[in-house]
Amino acid sequence: MSEKRLPNILFIMADQHRADCLGAYGNTDIRTPHLDQLAADGVVYESHFCNAPVCTPSRYSTLTGLHPHQHLGWTNRCTIQPELGTYPKTLKRAGYTTAAIGKMHLTPTYQDVGFDRMELVEQNGDGRYEDDYHRYLQNLGLIDYVDLLDQVNEYRQQAPEHYWDSRGAMVSDLPEEHHSTAWIGRRGLAEIDKWGDGGNLLFLSFVKPHHPFDPPASWSEMYDPDALKLLPGWTESCLPRDLEKHTGFFPHEQLTEQQLRLCMSYYYATISHIDHYIGNIVELLKHKGLYDNTLILYTSDHGEYLGFHHLLLKQNYMYDPLVRVPLIVKYPGMSAAGERCAELTSGIDVTATLAAVAGEQPGPDMTGVDLTAPLAGRRYVFSENAKGEQYMVRSRSHKLILCKDDAKSLFFDLQRDPLEMTNLYADEAYRDMIAEHKAALHQMILFDAPAPVFLYEDAKLLEAPNVPSAGAQVPAFAGWVREKMNEALTREP
Template sequence: MSSDKRPNILFIMADDHASKSISCYGAGINHTPNLDRLATEGMKFNHCYVTNSICTPSRAAIITGTHNHVNGVMTLDSKINKYIPNVAKHLRTGGYQTAMVGKWHLGEGKAHEPTGFDYWEIVPGQGEYFDPEFIGPDGTHREAGYATDIITDKSLDWIKSRDQSKPFFLMCHHKAPHRSWECDPKHKHLYKDPVRLPDTFTDDYKNRAKAAAVAKMRVAEDMTYLDLGLAQPEGPSSVVGEKLFNSWWNNDRKVPDPEDVTSLKLIDKDDGTVFTFKTRKELAEFKFQRYMQRYLRTIQSIDDNVGRMLQYLDEEGLAENTIVIYTSDQGFFLGEHGWFDKRLVYENSFNMPFLIRYPREIAANSVCNDIISNVDFASTWLDFAGLRKPTYMQGVSFRKLLQGQSPPDWQQVAYHRYWMHRDVIHEAYAHYAVRNQRYKLIYWYNEDFGIEGTRPGGEEKEWELFDLEEDPLELFNCYHEEKYADVVQHMTEILEKKMEEIGDEPVHSKHDKK
């Protein structure tokens, strides 16, 4: 037994897991009893935000405690420099045993492999759901089974074999529920009842910046049939029973719907069921329901496996002194504004789920409405480990919030910057934004700055302001309304102060502003 009484830290992160698909967040669309347990035995955050709503930059912000212009990981094509400092290195130097299992997504090869970890085993790229490949210090191998189970097995095996004289820090990163939403076969019977359409599913994008209208993330128009486990009698991947493949970004998979959908036939790739449609509206709603079924079923394995980890901590007497965190690398659109995917700073994408349990300091059934960001995670872990926060880290420890205290000087501000202007798949526009407890200010600067994975800009620059108290669905840009003139000025000052604080370079000018 360890004489070091500092807490163990178990960080479990999913990929693209929307808060509303965790039942303790109250949407009522699925049931996740094991994730809910973290909320009932610990704290649920309602306002945790991502600094850049895309997988790779979010992971870089989490592990380094810095914004993306500092750590250099700004797009999906960016790779982390393994020689820069990170929180695992500080924890290991400070006496922790450290491990990383699952989705790394910060580059592969010697120059970009995980560093600061006593043990690591990662999936290449996005990883695979079935019989996934893994990369470790000794090379590459493939393992039979379902990815979520295997990543949990490896995580538990490491905890069991760890050096028990030291506290541990484990990053357990799941592939699920990332697109293409392939569930464990044992969950295929779940969620057959229709999910209520979001109020904004048929959004017409009026009263908003152009960015909302041009984004290619619509369930009805931009989601491929293969994403939904469907084939057509003739066309790409038409064979029933054929395994889905991971190159979902290949535009050849996108088959436009015919104008006359009565001629369309879609076939379930698992059981051969044939679907036909009378109207485009019927087809759009069918796609949404199919999407939600696949997405929610994939999440069920995460919930099961979080339950396995919590049970192990209970059985081994580790629960009392282990901080358990569950989050996602960003939020995700589940039909809101008609969309799937993320990237944009609108709330469903910007907001991350965050559940944390630590019986020694966190009261059961507690809820926090203060604002935190993923860049704050590393500083908080170092605080619990009793280690000094390095000067390069830009995040702030929120340990006081976990103890039920809201410091009077707590900065109730979240910052977001998305760099991948008009990425070749989703046409999302480059922007930065700031949010406080009531308002969100967005600047769509629409330039690529030569960033990899982007296309040239030239689009009109636009501002948006949303009053999230009056307009929680973000349907009405009030930036140009006279009654919000003082708010615009105030939020612009907050934005500029935040950018100055973190050293991010603004591209707007007084001429751009109202």
């Protein structure tokens, strides 16, 4: 296949974007006209779930097509095993030029995972002191003050009262043109402006709507907090089991409806801000005549409680608002435009799908489903957290949250209890169904998702007199063995 015939691929990832906070998913308050139009031109996957409720583990799953227990990236500070396959490596084999702009959340910050170039915007850990965006701000004499208050413990401990009262929902201290969303959007436009007819991959990864909820001025005025409808699942107080699980980044039990409404208005504003730049990018693709031949995929690494069970942000049980995320795919040639898919889909499916669009096979260890092929009615999807401390097994109608401390495990009948209020884990009437969900998890871990081979030949060696340099004696020793074998073989009758 020639380069000109290869479709372009634009993979857009948001951070902490729950599925029902998009017009295309039925939210009538939020304004996302460009993503809604993308949905009209593509396929909306209505039951899409991330593989982990934490940034880096989930992102590593979409990169590698592997569950966290396979790629072993359990926390926000971990490294992708160098020998693992990734979708940018797969696409490079197919002849693609590959670039990443925005948030990667890698350790080390610029780890080579298959992209030709990376221009980064990081938020957590050392990455923010090494990336392109914060060097850009430094050259302007600027810092992202609100983000630093929220993300760096040294400053959070000194945060003013307003930060705590607003739950980190504050107007950005940066002018719009220097906000991370604008920087990422502009860099994305510049990258696409260089595209030719085909064979280009851009991973465009926005930091928002991840907390702090800090839209820049003017965008911050887009939504009236009092006019918003609270999302399904808001309760007047926390459930005891949720408080026992985690008291919150901000104390959950102290969350008021007024604070939640402010958070919602700014959370929505950061999503609309992203939508604006996606609209600019789509307009450029159309102007260049590339829109029809470009696959555009929009998703998020995980969701957000935003009031569900009186919770905010994440760090609790894997309830649906946290693990159900948007997935919109506009396929080349506008195939399947306007369709909605109710089948269960998973973050690991992204890798297999991008490989298929490029005409390649996914790596042998990758277990995701190619979404361009007819879906065969997957029965379960899985999510994992904290090195096996918590697993989710989700079917169309039920959900098991299996905890290392079995006394905290949960089971829900989602047809009768879609808001996941009543725990049926100890209910004898559901014993067989719970066993089926557990069996599916065991099958996935032991058989359906075999662990990949880890080979890193440059690993540090033991320093001792008897240890040769890596590979140095292999040719000579192999030659000696070959000579001895030849002697032995000539003595054979």
